[in-house]
Amino acid sequence: MDTTIRQQAELATAEIAEVAAIPLREPGTELVALEAAPAPVAEAIRKRMDELDMTNTQSIISFGSAAQAELQQISQAMLADVKNKDVGPAGDSLRGIVSTIRGFSVSELDVRRKRSWWEKLTGKAAPFSNFLAKFENVQSQIDKVTDDLLKHEHVLLKDIKSLDMLYEKTLDFYEELGLYISAGEAKLAELDATTIPAKEAAVAALPEDDKMIGSQELRDMRAARDDLERRVHDLKLTRQVTMQSLPSIRLVQENDKSLVTKINSTLVNTVPLWETQLAQAVTIQRSREAAEAVRDANDLTNELLTANAKNLREANAVVRTEMERGVFDIEAVRQANEDLVATINESLQIADEGKARRAEAEKELEHMEKELRETLASAKARDASSDAGASVPTA
Template identity: 30%
Template sequence: MPNQITLADLTKGSASITNPALAGTGAPTGDVVPSAADAAAVAALTPDQQIAKLPAVDQTAVNQLAGQIDFTRDGIESTYGKDAQRATSTFADEILSDTRSKDTGEAGELLNTMLVTIDEAELGGFRKVPILGQVAVSIDKLRRRYQKVDAQIDEIITRLEAAQAKLVADISMYNTMYQQNAQQYRELKITVLAGKKALADFRATQLPALEAEADRSGDPMQAQVLKDFKSKLDRFEKRLDDLDRISVVTLQTAPQIKIIQNADQTIVDKIDTTISTTIPVWKSQMVIALGLSNQRKALDLQNKADDVTNKLLQRNAAALHKGAVDAEKANQRSVVEIDTLEKINSELIATLKETVQIQKEGKANREAAQAKMRQIEADLKQALLDNAQQM
């Protein structure tokens, strides 16, 4: 329990204090807020009840930070939680910078180039001639064409492996980002709960004493000091609401990171399948085609090899096309759908409007109460004077 504050303390700012409650807390040990299904129930709890649901280490952090909050300090209503807020902003800038500099389409383009190269090479033992149609290609020409395309494919594979290595590094980086985002979310929720607890405790224990002191003094200036201080508390409460909203944005960032990470993993898997399965199968089929061309029934066997190769290439081309298109669609898809943004925006606007209306109603009720209290005081004083004159 902090020392009792007087009206005189409100006219001077206290010295700034450090808040080490969150220092060295490490990775999150549990959820600071409940699941979505319990959100309504949690919102109805008092700060102390919400704190009681936290892990022991987080309860200690909240209580320590709450005990250090000094409402007489100048500017506390605008600077509280600023470090956590600044860290969240910096983290968001890092994610944005990384996604802007990422060329997620490079691997997909390489896969497409490989497909086009194989398709246009006409390695089935025939070449297309106008008017005559398909004409058998000599074994020497087929071999030279295969060697040329094989070199092109090897070059594309080298570039695919480099792109795959970068994607694997990015996936690891996103794991670190996800953990950092979770830690920032936890720190924001601890900061908000500590502020709510300190504010609730102050209003319940010390604010009534300040109000009583102002009433006893009968000094309008003292009453104004108290009124200004209450406004400061209201602004501090608004600051807590802003920090709470930032924590929600931080929570929304988590699935966004995972979406990007999963898209990268999809492309990594597709590259691995192409290098380890598709290309070896294609090469083996071409070796078979070349060998069959040397046999007695070269033409018939070559036709069969063409059929096998064409079917194989068609199946692989279809599989590669679908995989490349699906991966590219996943990469190009917006991290947050516009419908989601519109809904969040509508909810925020509605919340702000309702908050303003509630504040106006609260202010009006307080003003009405003030007028009534003044009338009560005047009536009572008049009654006492009348009573004293009649005695």
């Protein structure tokens, strides 16, 4: 990692601690009625009651809207500057640096590893040279990502400060809404208890000709009173939503602070450790290669000595064995003799079997010849008897 980036990351540690130590006010939960309010609060409530003009509908509709003006300015300024904080780029940078390191496989240091068919086909470099090239690429990627992380850290710190301001203004708006609600409820109580009854009495005392106009004014006053009641209800809903937004702002701030702390820890501690480990991996591999070269030389010498001694032993055994053998092996002579005797015996047996078969054939021939003579003699006798019967005359 570049020295300048490291120094900037270390300097940001104090700023992170300062931002994290800023206390934030907690919102109140109860509305204070005009009668129970302290003098300064009561004066503020009466001041907001004076903003109401019950004869002006627009005055009732816009009642309390002035409290939101400053909050809108702060929100719009933040949106124009950063369009609301997005932790995506910073998170992407953190994931990118982790992916870069994970993609750096120390197993690729093994120079004895066989190249895959794809590596052979594409003509990729030897494992260790490829590793060194990848190490340089990883180093450049780490430098780039750390620079991006430092920028994200500054942006997040700025966002945290802006969120502090937004939180304060939102809390002021929340409290201001409470004053307007108290003022509206006080005004409603005044209308119900004093203004409307007085108007009713005044209308009742009017002559018949003027009662129609007076009754219309009374109806308008009651309608304005109902509009104010609805407006006060809307302000209560707005106050509730505003109160819910306060912990949301705090949560975003806490996430920002955690992310800034993580980025700073990565820049100050993790990245230098990764670089040290990668550098050690290269150095260790070089030492390993040298040791393996020495080991291979020693192994070759021992293999030659062992192979020569083994070959000498095997060759000597073959030579001495052949020297001690006769011209003919006794086993070969014995086998030849046995085969010869078996051949003579088989010849005699075959001759005896042939003689026996010839004798049987002669007997069979004599039998067939005798049988043939008997058959011919029987045929002649049958023919003579047939001729004698034919010569006798008929009666």
